[in-house]
Amino acid sequence: MLSKKTKYALHALTYLGKHRDTKTVLIHDIAEEHGISHKFLENILLELKKAGLLGSKKGKGGGYYLIKEPKDIPLSKVIRLLDGPIALLPCVSINYYEPCAECKSEASCGIKKVMAQVRDETLKILENKTLDDILTNE
Amino acid sequence: MLSKKTKYALHALTYLGKHRDTKTVLIHDIAEEHGISHKFLENILLELKKAGLLGSKKGKGGGYYLIKEPKDIPLSKVIRLLDGPIALLPCVSINYYEPCAECKSEASCGIKKVMAQVRDETLKILENKTLDDILTNE
DNA sequence: AAGAAAGCCTATAAAATAAATAGGGTTTAT
DNA sequence: ATAAACCCTATTTATTTTATAGGCTTTCTT
Numbered sequence: 551m552l553s554k555k556t557k558y559a560l561h562a563l564t565y566l567g568k569h570r571d572t573k574t575v576l577i578h579d580i581a582e583e584h585g586i587s588h589k590f591l592e593n594i595l596l597e598l599k600k601a602g603l604l605g606s607k608k609g610k611g612g613g614y615y616l617i618k619e620p621k622d623i624p625l626s627k628v629i630r631l632l633d634g635p636i637a638l639l640p641c642v643s644i645n646y647y648e649p650c651a652e653c654k655s656e657a658s659c660g661i662k663k664v665m666a667q668v669r670d671e672t673l674k675i676l677e678n679k680t681l682d683d684i685l686t687n688e
Numbered sequence: 689m690l691s692k693k694t695k696y697a698l699h700a701l702t703y704l705g706k707h708r709d710t711k712t713v714l715i716h717d718i719a720e721e722h723g724i725s726h727k728f729l730e731n732i733l734l735e736l737k738k739a740g741l742l743g744s745k746k747g748k749g750g751g752y753y754l755i756k757e758p759k760d761i762p763l764s765k766v767i768r769l770l771d772g773p774i775a776l777l778p779c780v781s782i783n784y785y786e787p788c789a790e791c792k793s794e795a796s797c798g799i800k801k802v803m804a805q806v807r808d809e810t811l812k813i814l815e816n817k818t819l820d821d822i823l824t825n826e
Numbered sequence: 827a828a829g830a831a832a833g834c835c836t837a838t839a840a841a842a843t844a845a846a847t848a849g850g851g852t853t854t855a856t
Numbered sequence: 857a858t859a860a861a862c863c864c865t866a867t868t869t870a871t872t873t874t875a876t877a878g879g880c881t882t883t884c885t886t
Contacts, residue, residue, distance in 0.1 A: 557799075613833080
């Protein structure tokens with residue numbers, strides 16, 4: 551399951567995607583719309599900004615805005631950013647690799663091999679679904 | 689990512705699958721093979737037994753054994769049993785449905801709709817990969 | 827220039843979940 | 857009768873997630 555962080559990020563991105571006509575959107579407005587903690591959401595938007603998905607304007611009259619096309623924001627990107635690995639095991643993670651302590655030999659581990667296949671197929675799904683798909687379904 | 693519970697369960701199932709020739713396998717042997725806590729693994733095997741994947745024999749000379757064909761044990765089953773939902777959001781979970789607090793209207797939520805598609809495609813993967821695939825890759 | 831509005835940043839606290847441990851109960855072979 | 861092994865439930869510990877806190881910096885407006 552996705553963490554609340556990722557879920558809130560998706561809601562925020564959706565909100566921002568719906569309001570691309572206005573220059574900026576306030577954290578406050580997104581938080582209120584979904585009944586989310588303002589401060590918690592603030593941290594999330596910060597991360598999305600650092601990752602290059604959002605732009606922001608400081609000071610009075612400021613706020614956030616999308617700087618990518620919704621079709622160029624795949625779910626895989628958002629999930630990796632906030633939740634980490636998409637792979638089901640650390641030993642087959644592309645971006646967050648770690649060996650499994652209980653594994654005798656990675657080279658001959660059937661679990662690893664199957665999980666690598668699962669990862670590849672899962673990635674195909676999550677790379678193909680984008681914010682645009684969410685927006686067209688709203 | 690899978691919890692350690694699920695990961696250990698897969699290791700245990702793999703071990704049991706490799707030793708189908710012997711009548712029973714001791715918790716102890718599986719735990720030792722992978723350096724896992726005996727007691728923790730005991731709880732896991734209990735769950736697998738209650739779910740109908742394993743049989744057991746009590747008392748001296750007892751132990752666990754597979755009671756299903758490896759090809760009839762899909763990853764989806766093991767994951768659901770020990771980790772819970774396969775869906776990425778509670779509002780699209782088949783077996784563990786719950787509404788999302790921050791969602792104004794499930795009927796018109798684009799996130800929900802896309803996540804339902806993701807769930808369907810993910811399920812296809814996890815229902816098609818079985819313990820047998822793991823065993824043939826060892 | 828001053829004040830208020832808004833994002834930026836880091837740290838900490840609280841809550842929830844996962845992992846591990848504990849210990850006695852029951853069954854069965856010898 | 858004894859020892860080996862699984863059965864069951866509860867508790868503790870560790871880890872992670874969620875939320876909060878508070879001051880800093882930037883920018884607009886007057």
